[in-house]
Amino acid sequence: MNIQEELVKLLSENGMTIATAESCTGGMVSQMITDVSGASNVFELGVCSYSNRIKINILGVPKEIIDEYTEVSSQTAEEMAIGVMRLSGADISVSTTGIAGPSGGTEENPVGTVYIALAAAGAVISERKNFNEDNCNDRDEIRRRCAEYVIGKAVDYLKNISE
Numbered sequence: 001m002n003i004q005e006e007l008v009k010l011l012s013e014n015g016m017t018i019a020t021a022e023s024c025t026g027g028m029v030s031q032m033i034t035d036v037s038g039a040s041n042v043f044e045l046g047v048c049s050y051s052n053r054i055k056i057n058i059l060g061v062p063k064e065i066i067d068e069y070t071e072v073s074s075q076t077a078e079e080m081a082i083g084v085m086r087l088s089g090a091d092i093s094v095s096t097t098g099i100a101g102p103s104g105g106t107e108e109n110p111v112g113t114v115y116i117a118l119a120a121a122g123a124v125i126s127e128r129k130n131f132n133e134d135n136c137n138d139r140d141e142i143r144r145r146c147a148e149y150v151i152g153k154a155v156d157y158l159k160n161i162s163e
Contacts, residue, residue: 003148003151003152003155004032004033004035004036004151005036006155007033007036007151007154007155007158008033008036008038008039008042008043010155010158010159010162011042011092011158012038012041012042013162014158014161014162016042016090016091016092016158017042017043017044017088017089017090017091017092018033018042018043018044018090018091018092018093018094018154019043019044019045019046019047019084019085019087019088019090019092019093020033020045020046020047020084020093020094020095021046021047021049021059021080021081021083021084021093021094021095021096022046022047022048022049022095022096023048023049023050023055023071023080023095023096023097023098024096024097024098024099024100024114024142024143024146025096025100025114025143025146025147025150026048026050026143027046027048028143028144028146028147029046029094029096029147029150029151030043030046030048032147032148032151033046033151034046044088044089044090045084045087045088045090047059047084047087049080052066052071055071055076055079055080055083058083058087059079059080059083059084059087060079060082060083060086061076061079061080061083062079065079071097072097072098072099072109072113072115073097073115074115074117074126074127074128075126076097076115077095077096077097077115077116077117077126078095078117078119078124078126080095080097080117081093081094081095081117081118081119081124081126082119082124085119091120092118092119092120092154092157092158093118093119093120094116094117094118094119094150094151094153094154095116095117095119095150096114096115096116096146096147096150097114097115098112098113098114098115098146099111099112099113099114100112100114100139100142100143100146101132101137101138101139101142102137102138102139110130110132111132111137111142112130112131112132112133112137112142113128113129113130113132114128114129114130114131114142114146115127115128115129116129116146116149116150116153118150118153118154118157120157121161127153129146129149131145131146131149
């Protein structure tokens, strides 16, 4: 069983739903989840918010957050997760925002840097991770690694609440 099959199974067993807000992964998290048979019972909404305008106008990320911290920040990831949860009514949400490359990296946020967030049960957690540890600079590979990782975080959350 792959990670997305495990996620759909755990969501089903817990009677829960999920939503996604994605920037750098461009809908890959949503695709991986919806590739699983039975996902229609647990998947509520996926927003591919590549532009700041959509992050602000659709997801409700405060413009001040992006102005102060940029779109590649834990603050933005958290607001994205909260926003898609609000829009969807899902029990859990995840978000991704970062730099898939091969261009666009900075000293502070090199290529492969992604901020992910998970919102559930009135709380939100975020994490900064670099998915280019081996300097592969492969955009698709960085996006795939990030998508699998954030799905894994949701699986870990669901396993913890099931115990």
